[in-house]
Amino acid sequence: MLITDDDEGDRRLVARALKEGHLSCECVEATSIEEAIFACSEYAFDCAIIDYRLPGRDGLDGIASLHQRFPYMSIIMATGQGDANVATEAMKLGASDYIAKAQITGGSIRRIIENALEKAAMRRKLALQQEELENFAAVLVHDLKAPITSVRAFAVLMEHSVGAEITDKDKLIGQCRRVANAARRMDDLIDTVREYTRADGQLLSGPVEMDRVIEDTLSNLHQMLLLRGARVTHGRLPFVLGNASQLAQLLQNLVGNGIKYCEAAIPTVHVEANPDENGAWVFAVKDNGIGISEGYYQQVFQPFKRLHDKSKYEGTGLGLATCKKIVERHGGRIWCASADNQGTTFFFELPACPAIA
CATH class of the missing domain: 3.30.565.10 (Histidine kinase-like ATPase, C-terminal domain)
Incomplete structure (x- = not known):
């Protein structure tokens, strides 16, 4: 857990709430966005609580930078006073949630962190699925094109053979066989893709x-x-x-x-x-x-x-x-x-x- 706040009392408030909420976690503290970014390069955090008002770069700038560098880390914006506009902007920039410091208790911090971690896990899962789908589609297109290319090439050869009135039946039969084999490979691939995608269906x-x-x-x-x-x-x-x-x-x-x-x-x-x-x-x-x-x-x-x-x-x-x-x-x-x-x-x-x- 990364706690970023330039006020020592507020950092203690968050740490105490984490303890009261029975959240077993190791906390690392930072007093600025620069310190927070450096800490993230040293540790893999599950969640970060970022104060809105910080020296130098403010919390919104910090959320944007951290989310860009560490897209699967949950980020929670904390501020001394509730502001719907700040909350909306924070969420747009990558925050998972938002809480006013006056509302920080053991129960509230536990709920908000669990919700933020769930959102981050969902983002990670969707990103992995998207990557898998893109890789799958790229290879599938390549593998489907191979037999199609063979079918087209042998069809052209057959056309030339017939046009030239070649009487070599064995040669023509061989070309027909290659066309049939290429079509069979494509049919097998389509059937196998169907079985692969069926495994994602309702179980x-x-x-x-x-x-x-x-x-x-x-x-x-x-x-x-x-x-x-x-x-x-x-x-x-x-x-x-x-x-x-x-x-x-x-x-x-x-x-x-x-x-x-x-x-x-x-x-x-x-x-x-x-x-x-x-x-x-x-x-x-x-x-x-x-x-x-x-x-x-x-x-x-x-x-x-x-x-x-x-x-x-x-x-x-x-x-x-x-x-x-x-x-x-x-x-x-x-x-x-x-x-x-x-x-x-x-x-x-x-x-x-x-x-x-």
């Missing part, structure tokens, strides 16, 4: 029997299992609280990846779950695939992040990003442990179902 939760979910998953992957001769095993899986459709997508992505990114003669995947000390279930999906280098443990969950050439392993780069979104929507987290050519284990948390132990 209808209820008891989910994960034994049944894994059986449905294996049924959906039957053709892949058959073609690769893969073996998937699992222990007894629990009931969890969640959305059956999204959890099926989660397991299907993880098991499918374990089979796809495997060069062993017989791809194997094992799924198990164990309770943790917080009452949640930790699932593990272990495969004998090509593995992931430690430096990429976080990157693999980013949208459109591919670690391998598309010509060797097809994919849109949204599978694990969708898994991360689904798990986080269920209040858990997902991570992995792996090494090159030694397989990968993906771990994720799901809440236990209260009614069914």
Whole structure:
């Protein structure tokens, strides 16, 4: 907590109110905007209380400077007398709230700080979502344009072949096949984007029997299992609280990846779950695939992040990003442990179902 006021008595007033409001915080004091800016370069503050009247630059100027430099820090304007115009101007410049010093009590300071922190958290969340959306859109446009460019190029080649009355059927068939493949890649990408965005939809939760979910998953992957001769095993899986459709997508992505990114003669995947000390279930999906280098443990969950050439392993780069979104929507987290050519284990948390132990 940063308290900026040139009056020592007023700084003590705020500090006393914080204590009376049972707010556990570490306070740093400043007597001017310059001192406040310097303090913010030394510490990461959650909230700052700025006096309106300060020597040199006033509180409004200070709010503008601090908000520009530290946009996610909550700022509260304090003044010796209530003034609606000052309050309005402070909010325009980036303040989260406003309070007259005569109204500062333990209860009022607690309410106003909690409200300011909530607003700052919302601003941070919206900014991160906006950044994610912009990055997602940029990569999506790039990935959609690639197959479209291929379709156009091969269509031109086919047009020239037909116009020149070329009788080489194999050549024409090859061009048609490439057009079809490019269109299929675009169709796959659109379907995967739909699944990715669905993970943001309304989450209808209820008891989910994960034994049944894994059986449905294996049924959906039957053709892949058959073609690769893969073996998937699992222990007894629990009931969890969640959305059956999204959890099926989660397991299907993880098991499918374990089979796809495997060069062993017989791809194997094992799924198990164990309770943790917080009452949640930790699932593990272990495969004998090509593995992931430690430096990429976080990157693999980013949208459109591919670690391998598309010509060797097809994919849109949204599978694990969708898994991360689904798990986080269920209040858990997902991570992995792996090494090159030694397989990968993906771990994720799901809440236990209260009614069914």
